Amino acid sequence: MNFQWYPGHMTKAKRQMQEDIKLIDLVIELVDARIPLSSRNPDIDELGKNKFRLILMNKSDLADKRQSEEWSKFFQEKGYFVYGLDARAKKGMKKITDIIMEACKEKIERDRKRGIKNRPIRAMVVGIPNVGKSTFINSYAGKAVAKTGNKPGVTKGKQWIRLGKNVELLDTPGILWPKFEDQLVGLRLALVGSIKDEILxxxxxxxxxxxxxxxxxxxxxxxxxxxxxxxxxxxxxxxxxxxxxxxxxxxxxxxxxxxxxxxxxxxxxxxxxxxxxxxxxxx
CATH class of the missing domain: 1.10.1580.10 (Conserved Hypothetical Protein Ylqf; Chain: A; domain 2)
Structure with missing residues (x-):
């Protein structure tokens, strides 16, 4: 069984993200807690290599708790800030602002020394299709500001969302990568619904x-x-x-x-x- 799904709009979305990364302080990457490594687009590491990084393990309510704890440690040891959440639930969202501030404290301190106060952290929200980026943004904002859908490919373009004085989020379309080197990765993505069922x-x-x-x-x-x-x-x-x-x-x-x-x-x-x-x- 061969797994591949890379519609044309994903190439365009990746190019746009390469442009927008210059405006960003922090990359917030959503992964699926049931497949934390396979749901990471390898292109994102290259894209955000000079940026602060936060991994949100979404759909934690569906995942094995013991495994999620092990994956959190795995990512922390690689230098990422990590937080598990269920984006559909509103609870735990306040903590995310604290984590963002902690992740970007060097940037905040640099601004302070330059006399720049109250400049919001600009974060790009990235992830593969159907990982829950728009649902997370809506829960975090406390209102419907991003389109959502229970299938991959709902967000087609970028949009900026201002969250209070401290944070601005850039929502981006979900992108996969052109070729899965390991078909086991494709299988895992198919199982959790990140590849369209119609082609499976x-x-x-x-x-x-x-x-x-x-x-x-x-x-x-x-x-x-x-x-x-x-x-x-x-x-x-x-x-x-x-x-x-x-x-x-x-x-x-x-x-x-x-x-x-x-x-x-x-x-x-x-x-x-x-x-x-x-x-x-x-x-």
């Missing part, structure tokens, strides 16, 4: 998800769907179809319907708090 084979995606769950979260499929986890992945999906009344014409088990049900329940957190990418696998 969801039957195969569900099989890959079951392989991962059997390895990392033994028992979770049996508990949720009352299936035999020792069976082959394809047989497990048919079993889910029978147990969840996913049937086609003629009352036959509908494999594709069950596959989509499984993927949806994983993405929504109904299946449990699951991290697809484990920090320990990289050590």
């Amino acid at each position: 084979n969801t039957d195969e995606l569900a099989v890959e998800l079951i392989k991962l769950l059997k390895e990392k979260y033994a028992g979770i499929l049996h508990e949720r769907y009352n299936v035999n986890e020792d069976a082959k992945e394809i047989d497990i999906i048919y079993e889910i179809a029978k147990n969840r009344n996913c049937v086609s014409k003629g009352n036959e088990p509908d494999f594709s319907k069950a596959a989509i049900l499984l993927i949806d329940e994983f993405r929504s957190g109904t299946l449990g708090k699951i991290t697809v990418e484990w920090c320990g696998d990289y050590e």
Whole structure:
């Protein structure tokens, strides 16, 4: 199964970001807490190499807490400021301003020495499609200032958002990178919904998800769907179809319907708090 999705507007968006980075003090990078490394665009490091950096691990409410703690340590050791959040919830947003001020304290001190007071921190919000950038901005601003959508590709252009006296945010479109060197990265992005489902084979995606769950979260499929986890992945999906009344014409088990049900329940957190990418696998 080959994963790739790089529509034309992403090239244009990347060029625009290269222009805008000159105006920025801080790069705020949102990653998906379920795939913290695979949801990082490698181009962002090059783009923001001389800037202060903050990684927001979004969708932390859907991720395995123990794994999120390990990933936070991983990024902190590399010199990033890190904070876990659920952008849909308003709580914890006040703390982000404190972290931004802490991350940019050298810049604030330089301004003070030059006699410049109350100049806001200018931050670019970046991340891959469907990671929750616009949702985060709206929660942080306390009002709907950025377009949101439960699918990749909603934000098409840039927009500046002023947040009080201290912070200005630049929202940017979600961009992937032209080629995934590791198809496992593509698989993880597909699982969490950062690649359009219309171009994916969801039957195969569900099989890959079951392989991962059997390895990392033994028992979770049996508990949720009352299936035999020792069976082959394809047989497990048919079993889910029978147990969840996913049937086609003629009352036959509908494999594709069950596959989509499984993927949806994983993405929504109904299946449990699951991290697809484990920090320990990289050590």
